Amino acid sequence: MSLKIALLGILDLAPMTGYDLKKSIEASVAHFWSADQSQIYRTLAVLVSDGLAEVEVVPQQGRPDRREHHITPAGRGALNDWLRSPLEPETPHDAFLMRLFFVGTLGVPATRALLRTRRNQATALLAALRGVAEQEQSPREPDDRAPDDLGRRLRFATLRNGILHAEAELAWLVETKEALG
Amino acid sequence: MSLKIALLGILDLAPMTGYDLKKSIEASVAHFWSADQSQIYRTLAVLVSDGLAEVEVVPQQGRPDRREHHITPAGRGALNDWLRSPLEPETPHDAFLMRLFFVGTLGVPATRALLRTRRNQATALLAALRGVAEQEQSPREPDDRAPDDLGRRLRFATLRNGILHAEAELAWLVETKEALG
DNA sequence: TACCTATATAGGAGCACACCTATACAGGAC
C-alpha cells in the first residue's frame, strides 16, 4: 500500500519519471522508506491503470523517452483519503533486536561484536542524517528562499525524528555495554 | 527468513506447539516482532520439511493432539549460522513518518491531530513496556531465582531498547509540536 | 579498446507475510 502513497505524494510535488522517483526517494525519504527500482516501475504502472496517475511521453534524442507521470485528481483524492485514514499502530519487525535476543548462546565475545557493529551503523546513520539536516537548515540566498511553510517544517521534522532515534540507539548501546559488565 | 529464526530461537529454549509459539511470541518478542498464527504453522511445516525441527505427537483427550516441535542439531546449526552472519543495515519502512512527510497539504489541524494520535500510541506503548520491565526486574523467591545469565540480560536489553526509543519518540513529539508554533 | 557511469525502461521468479476462513471439542458464563 504505502509505496503507492509515497509515489503519489512525490508526484503531487512534481511530475516525474520512474527514474526520477528512484533518485527522489533516495534523496528525501530514504531515512524512513526504501524502494526497489523495479518495484517503482511496477507500482507506477498500477497507479496508471487505476487512474491515479497519467503518463506524458516526452521524446528525447539518444536516450529512451521520458515517461513523465502526473498525478490525477483521483490520485490526489486517494492520497488525501490515506492521509486522513486512521493511524494504525505498526507491527514491528526488528531483525537486530531478534539477533540480540538469541545471541546469548554464542557467548560474550560474539555479543560484544554484534553491539560494536550496531554502534558503527548507528554512528554512520547519525552522521548522515545530521549532514542532511545541516544542508536543510543552512541560510539560503534571499531571492532563492523557499517558503518556510508547513510542508517544509514537517519534512524537516521527519529528519529530526531519525536523529533523535539514532541518538537514543547510541545511548542504549552505552547502557547495554555497561550492563554486560 | 526471520520468522524461521524467531521460531528456531524459541524452540531452542523449549519444545513447543504452534499454538504455544504464538503465545510465546506475544509474551516475549512482541515489542520487536509480530507473527500471524497461520504463518507460524506454515513456517513450522517448512522447518520440519527442511530438517530443522522435528514433530513429536503427544496425544491428548478431548483436545487435538499436541504436535510438539523440537529443534534438531541442523536447526541449531542454522540458528547459529544466522546469528553469526553479517548484520545488514535494515531498510526502513515507517508509515507514520511517511504520513507526516506528506500531511502538510491537509493543513495544521489535521497535522496536529496526527501528532496527537501518535503521542497516545507512544504513551501506551511506553507504559506497556515499563510494565513488562518491572515484572522482569521484580525480586524473585530465593529458591525460584532464574540465573542472571547473559541470555536473560540480553532479553532485558531488548526491552530497554523499546523503552528508550518510546521515550525518544515522545521527546520528539514535544519538540515537533513546538516547532509548529 | 574496453570498461564504467548515467539515463531510462521493465519482466521473471520467488519470499514473507497478512487477512480471512474452516474444523473440533471442552468448559464456563449467562
Place this chain on the structure above:
DNA sequence: GTCCTGTATAGGTGTGCTCCTATATAGGTA
C-alpha cells in the same frame, strides 16, 4: 440452552516487496 473462550490445527488468496536480469545509447575514464 446458547454463546463465548481456550486449546489445537491448517488452507486459500492476495499483497508487497526483493533480487536478478535484460535492453539501448551517450559520454567519460583507463
